[in-house]
Amino acid sequence: MEKEQYTHVRHEFNPVFDSTSRILILGTLPSVKSREQNFYYGHPQNRFWKLLARICESKKVPDTIEEKKAFLLAHHIAVWDVIAECDIIGSSDSSIKNVVPADLNQILEHAPIQQIYGNGGKAYELYQKYAYPQIQRKMIKLPSTSPANAAWQMDRLAEEWRQIREILYKI
Structure with a gap:
């Protein structure tokens, strides 16, 4: 079996935020599946969208990119990643090297972010x-919503992630 090689990956899609975003959720870098779909948390087993829908008490889990963007903005959530570019093997966060960090001021200077997660x-x-x-x-x-974090079942994830509600629904 051939050993997987490092690929230099540049983050190709924009952060999601607006002037009402109160929390910022940062991942590392989009996975291979997310890069194929050109949007965040695109792996079908990633629990990010199901988890946010549950925490925000939404009847529907957003499916399309447009629905996902609208969902985030409606709930005052900004999403982006810590890395602008790096070398990585597949989607393995543990293989990340040669990091160029993202400029988070693009969000922080234009949105009233109260907490970063x-x-x-x-x-x-x-x-x-x-x-x-x-x-x-x-x-x-x-805790990560990645399918690689199998030790955290959905109920346990939701319990930990529920803390974001305090900021989201504070008026």
């Missing part, structure tokens, strides 16, 4: 290394 440990680790020294804003680490 990391979708998983690697997003948190990369944020602490590359973004925190520049922007000095605390990130709260949440």
Whole structure:
């Protein structure tokens, strides 16, 4: 079997946010499936969209890119990634090297972000290394919604992620 090779990946799609976004959820870098679909959390087994729909008490899980964008904006959620480009093997966060961080000020200077959350440990680790020294804003680490994080079943994920509601629904 041939060993997988590193690929240099550049983040190709824009962050989702507007002038009412109150929380920012950061991943590491879009997976291969997400890059194929040209939008965040595109792997069919990733629980991100089901989890957000559950936390936001939405009757429908957004399906299309347009529905996903509308859902995020309606619930005051900004989404992007810590990495602008890097070398990676497939979708393996543990293989990430040669990181060029994303410029998070694109969001932070134009949206009233009250809290930043990391979708998983690697997003948190990369944020602490590359973004925190520049922007000095605390990130709260949440368990990853990735199918690779099988130890966290949906109910347990929802319990941890529910903390975002405090900011989302504060008036």
